Amino acid sequence: MGLYFLCIILFCVGLYGVLRKRNIVKIIIGLVIMNYSISLFFVLLGYKFHGRAPIESQNQTIANMVDPLPQALVLTSIVISLAVMALLIAIAIRIYERYGTFDITKIKRLRG
Amino acid sequence: MAGINIIPLFVVIPLGAAFLISLFGKFIRRFADIAAVVTSLSLLVCSFRVMMFLQNTPGKLLIYKIGGWQPPFGICLVIDGLSMFILFIISLIGFFVTVYSLAYMEKYTDKSKFFTLFSLMICGMNGAAITGDLFNLFVFLEIASIASYALVAFGTGHEELEASFKYAIMGSVASCFIFMAIAFLYGFTSTLNMADMARTLSYKQGNSFVPFVGVLFLMGFGLKSALIPFHAWLPDAHSSAPAPVSAMLSGVLIKALGVYSLIRIFFNILGATQGFLSALMFLSVVSIIIGGILSLSQWNLKRLMAYSSIGQIGYILLGIGLGTPLGIFGALFHLLNHSVMKSLLFLTAGSIDYAGGGKDLRDMSGISKSMPFTAKVNLIASMAVSGIPPFSGFFSKLIIIVACIQKGYLGYGVCAVVGSILTLSAFMKVQKFAFFGERKDGAKNIKEAPWLMRFSMAFLALFCVIGGLMLLPSIRFFISDAVQVVVKGTSYSSIILEAISK
Amino acid sequence: MINNSKSGMSLIVRTVTGLVVCFIMLFGIYIILHGHLSPGGGFAGGVMVALSFVLLVLVFGKDANATRISKNLASNLDSIGALMFLGIALLGFAQGAFFRNILGKGSHFDLFSAGTIPLSNIAIGLKVAVGLFAIFLALVILEKFKEGQ
Structure with a gap:
């Protein structure tokens, strides 16, 4: 149970980064931390105490497998977060080209 | 290709x-144009075919097992009335927007990249509408969202990049919440199939788990559908994106990703409790009023329309939140009408911008003299969106307000009327400043939009005029089938599980 | 290839990279091909192959063109990978269902077994490898564009 709460705390750390930081790069890092915390949480959901990896092998039967489904799902979500991160970094570089700053309080052409 | 094999084509094409x-x-050369038009046209044809096929199927339910695997273990695609309804809207708006962007995107450098991202966005929305698996829904949601982040930044100017960054950050935070809620649900029910999950939840009740997950989902999908406390990304993204993209975002994306997923998850999986419905109604009434007031105070044309979108999404969710069959009917009818009207409005704003009229209302004047067609179309759409009687928007708003009064929420009904008046005044402001008045000197060489753009605007405007005919009993099945799915609620699970086991 | 460029890192790093990089790539390909038997698969192996390319660019400098893969070629290969995967999925229609595994399953623990799954792994591996490398190249080219201004 404690591990789950640690994941939620990590999630809140990421959320704090997204909400409070003014530097674009730090915001992106906060978002990535959020994604990782949920991935960690999901993998932990499928974990059993003293569990083995869910792989068949040739000459032994494995009794105590962990749940393989969260691992597959987390892999997918990692790919998605990779795509989002690449896109965000590309946008951040372009923003730096245009505005000459990473500070979001100075990037405010749109308002109202 | 006949029969049930047509279903995966909505993602494959x-x-x-x-x-x-x-x-x-x-x-x-021209490959991108031809391929994009063929794609969207074939999707439209496919959705007509599936609609006919669905009509002739007993139970009005189609289930496709991917790879032949039995659903609680494999992934299944489910088409019922609600999915069909959303699928048809996506195909319809997608086709006309594609035709429009053939001409509009000429002024951007890389049309093939635009159509790549556009097709990916349609693929994500179609997939989200037809899937019967919760994690698959998340994946398709993300495909559509990532494509739309990139499309908003397509012009790579100052404002596009800023809007896209804001949208991407808020959208990703929303996705994090949704993914977390899915993780909790998986941990609780140890299944991902929506029907199976609903069944497991129904006999595992009696704790505070479902409300907690519900709040996470409400935050996530509220951000995606731009309800009022979560709306900050919408005006920026909609006003900065190229016009076809704004039309898709406002017309389809926030509905397919936000409203549809919200309905599917809350009504068919978690089971809509009274507390959730009250929260949804309160948020949507706040959206109606604040969206209307904010749209009235805008001077940027597309920004005004974007704020009005927030208000109209409020109408849709108000009808859903009432929970009565009449309210849901009005909400889904308004969803259809709003898709058409708001896409049309954004397309007219785009054609003014294309002709060189600019984006600021204070700079444009007397455009109706140089662009008579666009002015007429915009007038039709404005009247439809603000609910003037013969047009489609009137009927759907009327149904929602009547449903409000029937259920006893007089205050909410009054708020809906006030919101309608606010919308009307906002669009009267557009008419006064943009289309009527003296023509300015700089506006002499503004010409009418090319015929491809006029073609799609004309068809959408035609729908705005005759949209009220959707209420005729012989065509109404299209909406009332969707209403049936929502009204059945969590018994959705037993229906689907029964159909799977056959 | 090792000494022809002024940019990049020191001679030691270059020599070691030249020796090691093919093994990294081979290991990635091994992971892709054994995706249906052991942990890993298309994505993990593809990332390793992409990282071997990235290592080359980092060590020899972006002007040395050590990998001989341009951004255009990478994005084309990326599309081909995606289309391959889609094609394998569509092949299932031959036996009546999307994504049906139509090839013979073979015997357990063989390299050539599990029907279309190894083929899908290869398609995903190709897509991930060149896609990730294309992302890296795109960011590098943006950097170059900025220096030019």
């Missing part, structure tokens, strides 16, 4: 088209 366009679009 746009996905294949996206990568074919990115592969050949650079070498063969």
